[in-house]
Amino acid sequence: MNDFAGFMGATCPIPLDRYPTVQLAHGGGGRFSAQLVRDMYLAAFGNPALDVLHDGAVLDVPGGRLAFSTDSFVVKPLFFPGGDIGSLAAHGTLNDIAMCGAKPMAMSVGFILEEGLPMDDLWRIVQSLGAAVRRAGVPVVTGDTKVVDHGSGDGVYINTTGIGMIPPGVEIAPTRARLGDVVIVSGEIAVHGIAIMSVREGLEFETALESDSADLSGLVGRVLAAAGNGVHVLRDPTRGGVASALVEIAQSAQVGVLIEERAIPVGDEVRGACEILGFDPLYVANEGKFLAIVAPEVVGEVLRVMRADPLGQQAAVIGEVVGDHPGRVILHSSVGGLRAVDMLSGEQLPRIC
Numbered sequence: 001m002n003d004f005a006g007f008m009g010a011t012c013p014i015p016l017d018r019y020p021t022v023q024l025a026h027g028g029g030g031r032f033s034a035q036l037v038r039d040m041y042l043a044a045f046g047n048p049a050l051d052v053l054h055d056g057a058v059l060d061v062p063g064g065r066l067a068f069s070t071d072s073f074v075v076k077p078l079f080f081p082g083g084d085i086g087s088l089a090a091h092g093t094l095n096d097i098a099m100c101g102a103k104p105m106a107m108s109v110g111f112i113l114e115e116g117l118p119m120d121d122l123w124r125i126v127q128s129l130g131a132a133v134r135r136a137g138v139p140v141v142t143g144d145t146k147v148v149d150h151g152s153g154d155g156v157y158i159n160t161t162g163i164g165m166i167p168p169g170v171e172i173a174p175t176r177a178r179l180g181d182v183v184i185v186s187g188e189i190a191v192h193g194i195a196i197m198s199v200r201e202g203l204e205f206e207t208a209l210e211s212d213s214a215d216l217s218g219l220v221g222r223v224l225a226a227a228g229n230g231v232h233v234l235r236d237p238t239r240g241g242v243a244s245a246l247v248e249i250a251q252s253a254q255v256g257v258l259i260e261e262r263a264i265p266v267g268d269e270v271r272g273a274c275e276i277l278g279f280d281p282l283y284v285a286n287e288g289k290f291l292a293i294v295a296p297e298v299v300g301e302v303l304r305v306m307r308a309d310p311l312g313q314q315a316a317v318i319g320e321v322v323g324d325h326p327g328r329v330i331l332h333s334s335v336g337g338l339r340a341v342d343m344l345s346g347e348q349l350p351r352i353c
Contacts, residue, residue: 030240030283030344034248053252054173055099055235058166065166067102069093073158076351078121081195082210083287085156086129088353091213091287092238093162094136098217099234099290101172101224102164107133109160110144114153125156136215138162164217170224174252176232182299183257183319184292186219186312187212188265189242190284193349194273201277205269212288219309223292226305230298235291238353243282244343245291246319246329257329259319259341282331283344285352293321 025032042051049057056069073089083091089109097104109129113122133140166172191212198209216236224231233253237245242264250257266274266281274281288311294302299317306312324330329341 024350025344027239027350030244031342033239034343052173052175053248055096056102056162058100058173064168065102067097067100067164067166068161069096069100069163070159070161071096073160073353074154074351075196075353076154077196077199078125078155080199080211081208083213084125084128085158086125086127087132088211088213088287089158089160090129090132090136091215092353093160094133094138094215094217095236095287095290097162097164098220099172099236100164100166101170101220101231101234102166103221104136104138104162104164104217106139106141107160107162108142108144109140109158111146112153112157112159113145113147114155115147115150117155122156125158129158132215136217167224169229170231171229172231172234174233174235174249177249177253177255177257177293177321178232178295179255179321179323180296181232181293181321182296182317183246183259183321184294184299184302184306185242185265185316185318186216186289186292186306187314188267188270189237189286189289190266190270190274190279190281191289192287193241193279193284193352194270196285196352197277197279197349198273203273203276205273209269209273212286214288214311216288216290216311219306219311220290222309223302223305226301227294227298230295231292231302232295233291233293237286237289237291239285240343241281241283241285242291243280243329243341247341247343249291249293250329251327253321254326256322256325256327257319258322258324258332259329260332261334263316263318265314265316279349282341285349287353 026036056067059066075085078085094104195211235245306315331341
């Protein structure tokens with residue numbers, strides 16, 4: 001190894017001989033993303049609030065606890081069945097705050113616009129985002145706009161930040177998964193990712209398949225009000241899907257998770273599209289579903305509240321937290337076998353949110 005190579009290897013924690021440039025997979029929510037966050041970002045920015053690797057940071061402030069989250073949206077195409085980049089940006093940010101157990105209070109929005117973007121498209125996106133935050137009762141209180149040369153962007157990218165307050169007595173964190181806890185998903189999975197891919201690949205279905213993009217903060221608030229401190233972990237399984245989200249939780253809490261394939265709600269059209277495209281629904285992104293890991297004594301109440309809401313009517317118990325195989329997720333398949341569920345190394349669905 002020459003001196004220059006040795007110097008670079010010592011200063012950059014990502015192995016440059018393997019990944020000399022950024023890959024799409026580094027933004028896909030799988031193993032490459034986890035490595036980038038762990039070995040580069042945490043190495044540079046690590047602190048107690050960040051090290052938890054929650055959907056947002058939880059900060060102690062005078063008068064209570066603040067949830068603080070930021071996100072960026074690069075979905076392609078900008079408009080898709082059931083939504084667009086504007087409503088998606090609003091929902092994604094509101095949901096990240098809700099997954100911390102907080103009630104969203106305010107948002108910021110930053111637009112990166114490409115020269116030549118039709119003003120009609122920008123107006124549709126802005127109106128969609130505005131309608132979504134008004135429905136949630138969460139104002140956009142600050143923002144920013146930058147314009148890049150034609151060919152240097154892809155129409156619109158949106159960056160958002162959200163803040164919210166966590167009610168007293170609510171303690172939500174990936175490290176709080178406990179032995180005996182039950183894993184619940186709020187509805188059918190993989191809908192958003194397949195809706196996006198149906199546009200890209202020209203797939204047609206017997207009925208219109210639309211993204212599940214939605215604001216979950218109201219439903220989460222009702223679940224927390226009903227089940228209190230019996231709710232231990234909340235996570236919206238966006239990039240990387242349900243599989244990656246559960247692996248992250250298992251590793252954070254150093255517990256095992258056992259899930260039942262037969263119990264996981266997957267719609268027939270989504271299942272068929274996944275078979276055509278060669279995708280596993282467990283790894284496909286969701287934008288209107290969430291995972292709740294709860295104490296066994298509150299399972300009935302959580303399911304009751306979820307199923308009473310249009311966004312949770314198909315809520316189901318899909319697994320449990322176990323003492324075996326700490327840090328790993330195991331799937332009990334529909335044919336009776338067991339298989340390990342891990343994060344994907346590559347990018348299954350780029351530009352999905």
